[in-house]
Amino acid sequence: MTDKNELLASVSESSAESEYFSPMPKGYQKGKTKYVVVMGTVMSGLGKGIFSSCLGKLMQDKGLKVAPIKLEGYLNIDSGTLNPFRHGEVFVLDDGMECDMDLGTYERMLEKDLSQDNFCTSGQIYREVLEKERHGDYLGRDVQMIPHVTGEVKLRLRTLAMKSNADIIFVEIGGTVGDLENAFYIEAMRELAYEEGPHSCCFVALTYILEPRILGEQKSKAAQLGIKQLMQSGIQPDIIACRARNVVNEKARQKISVYSNVPIGRVVSLADSASIYQIPAMLRECGMDFEVLKLLHIEDRIDLRKERVEWAKWCDFTDKIGKEKHEIIIGITGKYTSVRDSYASIINALEHSGIILGCKVKIKWIDTSIITGKNVAEHLKDVDGIIVPGGFGVRGTEGKIACIKHVRLNNIPFLGICLGFQMAVIEYARNICGLKKANSTEIEPDCSEPVINILPEQKKIEGLGGNMRLGGQDIKLKPDTTAFKLFGNNPSIRMRFRHRYEVDPRYVEKLEKAGLIFSGKAPNYPIMQILELSEHPYFIATQAHPCLTSRPLHPHPMFTGLVAAAM
Numbered sequence: 001m002t003d004k005n006e007l008l009a010s011v012s013e014s015s016a017e018s019e020y021f022s023p024m025p026k027g028y029q030k031g032k033t034k035y036v037v038v039m040g041t042v043m044s045g046l047g048k049g050i051f052s053s054c055l056g057k058l059m060q061d062k063g064l065k066v067a068p069i070k071l072e073g074y075l076n077i078d079s080g081t082l083n084p085f086r087h088g089e090v091f092v093l094d095d096g097m098e099c100d101m102d103l104g105t106y107e108r109m110l111e112k113d114l115s116q117d118n119f120c121t122s123g124q125i126y127r128e129v130l131e132k133e134r135h136g137d138y139l140g141r142d143v144q145m146i147p148h149v150t151g152e153v154k155l156r157l158r159t160l161a162m163k164s165n166a167d168i169i170f171v172e173i174g175g176t177v178g179d180l181e182n183a184f185y186i187e188a189m190r191e192l193a194y195e196e197g198p199h200s201c202c203f204v205a206l207t208y209i210l211e212p213r214i215l216g217e218q219k220s221k222a223a224q225l226g227i228k229q230l231m232q233s234g235i236q237p238d239i240i241a242c243r244a245r246n247v248v249n250e251k252a253r254q255k256i257s258v259y260s261n262v263p264i265g266r267v268v269s270l271a272d273s274a275s276i277y278q279i280p281a282m283l284r285e286c287g288m289d290f291e292v293l294k295l296l297h298i299e300d301r302i303d304l305r306k307e308r309v310e311w312a313k314w315c316d317f318t319d320k321i322g323k324e325k326h327e328i329i330i331g332i333t334g335k336y337t338s339v340r341d342s343y344a345s346i347i348n349a350l351e352h353s354g355i356i357l358g359c360k361v362k363i364k365w366i367d368t369s370i371i372t373g374k375n376v377a378e379h380l381k382d383v384d385g386i387i388v389p390g391g392f393g394v395r396g397t398e399g400k401i402a403c404i405k406h407v408r409l410n411n412i413p414f415l416g417i418c419l420g421f422q423m424a425v426i427e428y429a430r431n432i433c434g435l436k437k438a439n440s441t442e443i444e445p446d447c448s449e450p451v452i453n454i455l456p457e458q459k460k461i462e463g464l465g466g467n468m469r470l471g472g473q474d475i476k477l478k479p480d481t482t483a484f485k486l487f488g489n490n491p492s493i494r495m496r497f498r499h500r501y502e503v504d505p506r507y508v509e510k511l512e513k514a515g516l517i518f519s520g521k522a523p524n525y526p527i528m529q530i531l532e533l534s535e536h537p538y539f540i541a542t543q544a545h546p547c548l549t550s551r552p553l554h555p556h557p558m559f560t561g562l563v564a565a566a567m
């Protein structure tokens with residue numbers, strides 16, 4: 001994670017005699033980097049990541065350098081082994097880090113690629129501490145939550161500060177105040193503020209204002225109690241953002257202000273918004289950006305001219321929201337159809353393309369476990385295009401293959417992603433190449449025509465953590481193909497991957513001879529990355545996850561292509 005010997009200059013200063021233990025990266029200057037810490041009270045799921053990324057965007061627009069970090073309470077080393085049905089999609093960074101979907105929100109809002117430095121779990125922190133203990137780094141001391149575990153958290157943040165050279169680090173603490181899992185993070189933030197000194201940290205408490213239907217009025221008690229709990233941890237919030245269904249009224253805000261010692265001007269209402277891309281404007285309207293600058297004493301670091309340019313660009317984009325002249329329905333086939341968070345990046349990517357093209361994209365969720373060759377036409381009769389997204393395991397795969405056959409034969413626009421790409425290969429092998437038994441060894445381990453097979457390098461790996469082909473990879477595009485044109489005649493592009501299986505190279509020639517075009521391949525290996533068909537309005541699939549790198553102002557071409565074809 002860090003160059004330990006290089007960075008851990010002052011661990012050795014912590015002798016058994018001293019109570020001051022706070023490892024510092026070498027050369028760290030207090031006061032240079034400021035910290036905005038975002039915590040949640042009352043309940044999780046308030047959109048801490050959205051809030052934090054929107055505020056980060058406003059700061060970045062002002063010419064400040066920002067770096068986000070998410071501190072997760074769970075013990076997993078990364079999010080790779082988490083079930084998207086429970087936790088939302090697993091987001092993959094360019095360096096291969098499998099992380100929480102909030103990192104996707106940060107990448108989209110800040111328009112930048114993040115890395116493993118921006119994602120931290122309790123498991124990572126404990127692992128570091130235990131490794132140091134075995135290495136004898138704690139010099140005979142009993143290793144404790146305070147100061148050693150909290151010290152490790154502060155070290156992570158300060159290391160990020162140095163590596164990123166950021167003016168502001170946005171620290172988002174997962175879960176809610178009062179959870180056992182994240183208590184040491186909150187304590188570490190209290191210590192950080194004490195050590196860094198006044199005007200170094202800005203604490204934001206996100207809270208929720210209840211509005212029970214039978215009462216018909218807003219109630220702030222739960223919010224007050226949550227904030228009180230934060231104050232009991234030794235943290236005085238500087239800003240309280242009140243999430244609610246409707247605009248939070250003056251009375252509720254006054255109550256919270258009085259109970260929390262936070263001036264009313266910094267107790268702000270954040271009502272639900274139709275699009276998260278409108279939240280930066282909401283934060284600007286209540287003056288949140290300048291409040292933060294004032295609290296951190298960095299008004300002199302900003303560049304207002306840059307801000308004007310960036311804000312104009314952003315408003316050009318957001319002005320189009322809700323004014324779309326067209327409307328289409330895209331069907332998404334998938335197993336996790338009851339939890340939309342499992343497909344957050346796909347939903348975002350469709351939104352980006354739709355806004356740019358002036359088209360409202362409605363989504364129809366299609367549960368493929370009930371789809372067969374007989375009923376597929378009925379299920380797909382009202383869609384203008386479909387996406388077959390990524391996934392794992394057997395359930396619903398035959399239904400996906402039936403959908404792909406239907407859209408191929410009926411000229412319905414199609415985008416296949418990862419597992420969707422593999423299903424498209426199987427469909428083509430079975431129905432065009434005559435390989436009736438074609439399948440993936442993930443679905444049928446002993447299958448006699450394994451057109452999709454495990455990657456050779458994956459065969460050697462044991463266990464299920466962090467062992468897929470992960471992260472950004474270069475793709476060589478074949479000239480004069482749809483893919484080549486979509487990417488502006490660029491011969492080489494980059495996308496992010498997360499898979500164990502691939503097209504078995506032994507079948508490539510046969511598939512190509514039968515008309516399947518592999519328009520994107522890995523530069524040095526026979527790994528097929530993009531496929532397409534020529535006699536079809538839009539039939540394209542990729543082993544990668546293009547949705548991960550779609551950004552509001554730069555929608556991903558494979559999605560823009562789908563929406564345009566569907567229109």
Ligand code: GLN
Nearest residue numbers: 390391418419499500501
């Ligand atoms: N299950 C497939 C594989 O491991 C596809 C993975 C995915 O869609 N992310 O290759």
